Amino acid sequence: MAQSLAKEFTKGLWAEIPPFRLVLGLCPALAVTKSLENGIGMGIALTFVLVCSNLFISLLRNIIPSKVRIACFIVIVATFVTIVELLMQAYAYELFLTLGIFIPLIVVNCIPLGRAEAFAYKNGPLLSIADGLGLGIGYGLSLSALASVREILGNGTLTVWGGIPAFTMGPDFLPFKFLLTAPGAFVGLGLMLCLMNLIGKK
Amino acid sequence: MREMINMIVVLTVLTTFSGGLLAAVKSKTEVQIENQVLKFQKAPAIKGIFPETTNDPLAERFNVKNENMELQVFPGKLPDGSKAVAFETSGTGFGGAVGLMVGINLDKDTIIGVRVTTHSETPGIGSRAKDDPAFVSQFSGKGMDTNFGVKADGGAIDAMSGATVTSKAVSLAATQAKEIYQKLKPEIVKQMN
Numbered sequence: 351m352a353q354s355l356a357k358e359f360t361k362g363l364w365a366e367i368p369p370f371r372l373v374l375g376l377c378p379a380l381a382v383t384k385s386l387e388n389g390i391g392m393g394i395a396l397t398f399v400l401v402c403s404n405l406f407i408s409l410l411r412n413i414i415p416s417k418v419r420i421a422c423f424i425v426i427v428a429t430f431v432t433i434v435e436l437l438m439q440a441y442a443y444e445l446f447l448t449l450g451i452f453i454p455l456i457v458v459n460c461i462p463l464g465r466a467e468a469f470a471y472k473n474g475p476l477l478s479i480a481d482g483l484g485l486g487i488g489y490g491l492s493l494s495a496l497a498s499v500r501e502i503l504g505n506g507t508l509t510v511w512g513g514i515p516a517f518t519m520g521p522d523f524l525p526f527k528f529l530l531t532a533p534g535a536f537v538g539l540g541l542m543l544c545l546m547n548l549i550g551k552k
Numbered sequence: 553m554r555e556m557i558n559m560i561v562v563l564t565v566l567t568t569f570s571g572g573l574l575a576a577v578k579s580k581t582e583v584q585i586e587n588q589v590l591k592f593q594k595a596p597a598i599k600g601i602f603p604e605t606t607n608d609p610l611a612e613r614f615n616v617k618n619e620n621m622e623l624q625v626f627p628g629k630l631p632d633g634s635k636a637v638a639f640e641t642s643g644t645g646f647g648g649a650v651g652l653m654v655g656i657n658l659d660k661d662t663i664i665g666v667r668v669t670t671h672s673e674t675p676g677i678g679s680r681a682k683d684d685p686a687f688v689s690q691f692s693g694k695g696m697d698t699n700f701g702v703k704a705d706g707g708a709i710d711a712m713s714g715a716t717v718t719s720k721a722v723s724l725a726a727t728q729a730k731e732i733y734q735k736l737k738p739e740i741v742k743q744m745n
Binding site: 418425428433451 | 555558559562563566567570573574577578581584585588589591592672675
């Protein structure tokens with residue numbers, strides 16, 4: 351049991367890491383990764399939604415009739431997304447202002463729905479939590495990695511929390527602004543996927 | 553038939569439970585969210601309307617009864633000695649309510665300035681009402697007898713091109729502010745002294 355738990359957890363960190371391997375959840379991955387702070391915030395929000403929705407769906411998997419399962423999944427996911435939105439407004443308002451529309455969009459983001467359909471509806475609660483935690487953390491890590499590259503090269507700063515840069519490249523650094531635009535996000539994402547494939551090949 | 557009933561029962565129970573949970577979270581976070589909105593939305597808006605005051609409008613805020621709603625009023629004492637108030641109204645825009653903070657000079661009965669606070673308008677289109685000062689600055693200095701409708705409706709305000717619905721929401725909020733002000737001015741003046 352412990353072994354399969356660890357397996358479900360670690361697959362989210364490399365073998366099925368979103369958004370690279372799953373190629374789901376690309377919309378926020380491209381849009382919010384302008385600074386590391388946003389990447390971390392989005393990762394935390396998604397991890398919370400994924401763990402809670404996976405847990406509830408797997409607990410209710412024998413009760414939910416298969417004909418209305420998608421409607422049930424959406425109700426459960428939407429409930430937790432709204433909770434995240436309210437909590438973020440109450441305790442991290444600045445983050446809420448920058449992430450804005452992308453928090454409610456987690457509902458239609460394919461990761462929670464995909465995991466509900468492909469995993470939580472077929473497996474027990476513990477395995478589903480491990481799966482949700484692994485994928486959520488994996489998503490947070492990918493977003494943070496992509497955001498770090500984009501922020502350091504595109505803006506010359508690195509903001510971890512609270513809107514104040516923890517690190518700057520200094521006045522002589524000429525920022526590569528292209529990386530902060532949407533096409534720049536695609537290119538960054540592609541290069542990171544390329545790097546992952548190179549490492550995975552060995 | 554059994555299956556049908558089963559589906560209806562499961563969905564009903566699930567949505568009821570979800571609604572209850574959300575209501576509980578909402579009521580728990582309401583006060584905290586209000587504080588955050590005050591700090592991050594209303595405070596900068598008031599600062600924009602009254603760049604210089606001899607008092608602290610946020611600390612001296614008070615409530616005035618408007619029909620059955622409490623209206624939060626921020627009093628400001630301007631450097632030239634005249635008195636002003638700011639309060640928030642809202643109009644319905646493209647993506648929900650558009651909050652508008654309206655600053656009014658009590659002595660001259662003119663608008664000092666308006667600022668958009670909370671909104672969920674389309675980024676880059678309707679959100680210009682908040683980010684681009686050219687639109688809201690049209691209200692500055694206008695008297696209380698002005699028609700705050702957009703020009704297409706016979707008013708005095710130039711709508712933002714491509715964002716008519718948002719422009720109308722702002723005009724509606726300003727018109728509402730005018731009505732509230734005309735109705736409640738005696739009450740506000742009384743509370744300020």
